[in-house]
Amino acid sequence: MKKLFDEIPVIESDQLILSKLTDADAPLIKEMSQNKRIYRYEPTFLFERQYTDMHQMIRDVYGEIFETKQNLILGIHSIDDHQFCGLAEFYGYKESLHKVCVGYRLRESYWKKGIATQAGWLMMDYLLNSTDVEIITASTMIENRASAHVLIKNGFTLVNSAVPEDWGYAQPTLADKWIL
Numbered sequence: 001m002k003k004l005f006d007e008i009p010v011i012e013s014d015q016l017i018l019s020k021l022t023d024a025d026a027p028l029i030k031e032m033s034q035n036k037r038i039y040r041y042e043p044t045f046l047f048e049r050q051y052t053d054m055h056q057m058i059r060d061v062y063g064e065i066f067e068t069k070q071n072l073i074l075g076i077h078s079i080d081d082h083q084f085c086g087l088a089e090f091y092g093y094k095e096s097l098h099k100v101c102v103g104y105r106l107r108e109s110y111w112k113k114g115i116a117t118q119a120g121w122l123m124m125d126y127l128l129n130s131t132d133v134e135i136i137t138a139s140t141m142i143e144n145r146a147s148a149h150v151l152i153k154n155g156f157t158l159v160n161s162a163v164p165e166d167w168g169y170a171q172p173t174l175a176d177k178w179i180l
Contacts, residue, residue, distance in 0.1 A: 001132045004093055004100060005069045008062065009130070011122045016115065018074040018088050018122055020062065020064040026082040027056035030109045041144035042105065044168030050089065058090050064161035071092050076106070076119045085110040088119050090127075092137075097107060098161060100127065102151075114145070120154040130145060139165065148176060156180045 011018040021029070032038055033048045047065070051057035061073050072090040077083065086106035093100045102123055104116055127133040140147045142162055156178040164172035 002019050002130065003095065004090060004127070004131045004133055005066065005072065006131075007022075008072070008076070008128060009065065009117060011074070011126045012079070013118060013122055015077055016118055016122060017077045017082070018119060019077065021058045021073065022077045023055050023058065025084045028057060028107065029054045029057070029087075032086065032105070035108060038105055038108055041141040041147065042167075045175075046072060046105075047089075063093070069095070076104070076115065085115055087118070088123055092121070098132050099137065100133050101137045101139070102127075103138065104147075111146075116150045116155050120150050126155055138178040139175045140178065141167075142176050148178075151178045154180070 008020050009018070010020075029048055033054075035121055038044070039049065045062065047055045048054070048057055051060075061071065065071050070091070074088045076088050077086040078085055082109070086104060090100050091103065091104040103122070104123075105120055106116055124136060127136055136156075138151055138156060140151065148158075157180070158176055159179050160177040166173045167173035167175070
């Protein structure tokens with residue numbers, strides 16, 4: 001069985017493709033990263049929010065960041081029109097524990113369409129059936145009920161609630177901790 005960072009996967013369903021970001025995605029990633037509604041429940045230090053040049057961000061994501069097993073970020077694309085819908089992220093990889101954390105963000109025009117749930121399912125299916133990952137975790141701000149709902153629909157269990165964490169804000173962020 002392969003390890004998570006052995007390759008940059010292409011993960012497909014009949015509606016979505018999770019795959020390597022391309023320069024064509026850069027303008028929509030930039031637009032998404034500037035939308036305060038999308039990032040109100042997210043850490044301030046997310047990778048795409050650290051860049052003004054999204055073409056450079058894409059190069060960096062698949063360069064040293066991938067090679068050092070820090071993050072694997074895939075674009076979520078509609079299978080019908082190949083439109084960029086959002087980001088799927090694997091981070092906090094602990095190879096010796098066969099453990100990884102997951103996260104996702106969607107452009108606002110793709111909210112409430114089941115895309116986050118399906119992208120989550122594709123991520124879990126890939127991790128559990130194509131890699132040696134055995135433990136999958138996630139964190140959500142306690143206010144982010146929509147993301148919690150997506151995790152529940154994907155089989156996650158809440159294991160700890162209102163844990164203070166450093167998400168880059170002035171005060172600790174209260175986060176719920178999930179496991180699959």
